[in-house]
Amino acid sequence: xxxxxxxxxxxxxxxxxxxxxxxxxxxxxxxxxxxxxxxxxxxxxxxxxxxxxxxxxxxxxxxxxxxxxxxxxxxxxxxxxxxxxxxxxxxxxxxxxxxxxxxxxxxxxxxxxxxxxxxxxxxxxxxxxxxxxxxxxxxxxxxxxxxxxxxxxxxxxxxxxxxxxxxxxx
Ligand SMILES: CC(C)(COP(=O)(O)OP(=O)(O)OC[C@H]1O[C@@H](n2cnc3c(N)ncnc32)[C@H](O)[C@@H]1OP(=O)(O)O)[C@@H](O)C(=O)NCCC(=O)NCCS
Numbered sequence: 104x105x106x107x108x109x110x111x112x113x114x115x116x117x118x119x120x121x122x123x124x125x126x127x128x129x130x131x132x133x134x135x136x137x138x139x140x141x142x143x144x145x146x147x148x149x150x151x152x153x154x155x156x157x158x159x160x161x162x163x164x165x166x167x168x169x170x171x172x173x174x175x176x177x178x179x180x181x182x183x184x185x186x187x188x189x190x191x192x193x194x195x196x197x198x199x200x201x202x203x204x205x206x207x208x209x210x211x212x213x214x215x216x217x218x219x220x221x222x223x224x225x226x227x228x229x230x231x232x233x234x235x236x237x238x239x240x241x242x243x244x245x246x247x248x249x250x251x252x253x254x255x256x257x258x259x260x261x262x263x264x265x266x267x268x269x270x271x272x273x
Contacts, residue, residue: 104158118140119163120186120188121134124186175263176262218249219245
């Protein structure tokens, strides 16, 4: 498996992976994550170094994107979506993508990464409840599913987390 940043030419493959990973047969239609991902690629908050995909035999099998968010006035990264092709799930690809994403964020000098997701999955990367760091969720209803990770030892910025603009349309 190979993980590296995507280019704009990869966008159709990225959207295909996202669509299949988040497909909900009970409801049908295109998952909201597809439109969200497309808008994130076109947004001012797009961070090229944090849009990564995993390939096996030249086929894209997973993707993750991190975009510019803020805690109060300070820059931070909002991660998501993270998606692995359904036929490839459970083989370590999502884990490898998240490790690569965090490495890339650290290398880019980012200090704070936040996301909405399953604590049981993201806890293995060091994420914990954002509220415990003084970072408030954009939506209080998200509770402990809104998680954050500090990438350096400086004190956490405090305040409400704000995602890149396309998240506001969800
Ligand atoms: C979640 C997802 C990215 C994980 O990728 P993956 O390649 O299947 O995961 P890995 O093989 O690296 O890791 C599997 C581990 O994650 C756990 N896991 C996977 N999905 C999980 C979930 N939704 N909640 C909790 N744990 C989860 C598995 O139980 C497994 O645990 P183990 O290592 O202790 O056995 C993938 O299943 C996916 O694309 N799901 C649909 C889209 C989605 O829900 N994205 C995440 C939004 S927060």
